[in-house]
């Protein structure tokens with residue numbers, strides 16, 4: 001499973017990386033609560049009353065197709081938040097987020113997504129999942145290329161943010177991002193707006209990450225590499241039909257339909273996309 005290939009194509013750096021968490025990630029916080037396990041095959045993050053834990057990729061990515069498998073905190077996970085996201089640094093940073101908001105036993109997790117472009121987010125969409133995300137590993141993917149950002153769960157697209165720069169809508173395209181993961185306590189807001197608190201008698205809580213795989217550009221991706229289909233991939237008819245299925249059956253919040261929040265009119269991408 002150890003692979004790290006680098007191709008140099010016309011000044012473009014394309015890296016295919018995956019497998020070993022020791023080679024790809026640094027545990028950045030948590031005082032020993034984050035651990036790489038199974039010879040680098042997986043990462044286990046834990047949370048107790050004192051602290052959560054988190055990691056960051058060694059590499060930065062500027063466009064990519066990034067897959068990660070997650071198995072979320074089982075049982076009563078109310079108040080916990082597991083994150084897996086891409087982000088650059090600074091006040092005008094870009095960010096592509098998956099956040100998993102825990103729940104009491106038997107109640108569905110909320111999958112929260114957001115996109116920041118040039119420091120501005122406020123593009124939340126939330127979903128329930130069509131499976132129990134605590135029983136097994138499931139694959140959460142981000143396809144980020146010059147055309148769009150597509151979030152997929154087990155290969156099923158759940159969200160698309162198109163590049164509408166030509167219409168004046170900001171799009172992440174020139175700030176390299178790191179990949180982050182974390183598990184932390186947010187009992188003041190995560191579950192039913194903070195009504196349900198973390199049950200610390202269940203601690204430590206554990207969320208696991210495995211089978212990281214990235215096909216990505218780490219340098220300039222200005223030249224369209226025809227050899228890399230992910231770079232020019234978009235949702236076809238079948239993909240759009242699946243996206244529609246998820247959005248009509250599993251979407252529980254969409255900023256683009258939140259009239260109370262945007263009484264003066266929705267953000268411009270809402271009427272185009």
Ligand SMILES: *[C@@H]1O[C@H](CO)[C@@H](O)[C@H](O)[C@H]1NC(C)=O
Pocket residue numbers: 101102103104107108109110190191192193
């Ligand atoms: C938890 O379960 C309740 C009840 O089914 C649901 O309304 C809510 O969206 C779930 N998720 C969170 C994060 O509260």
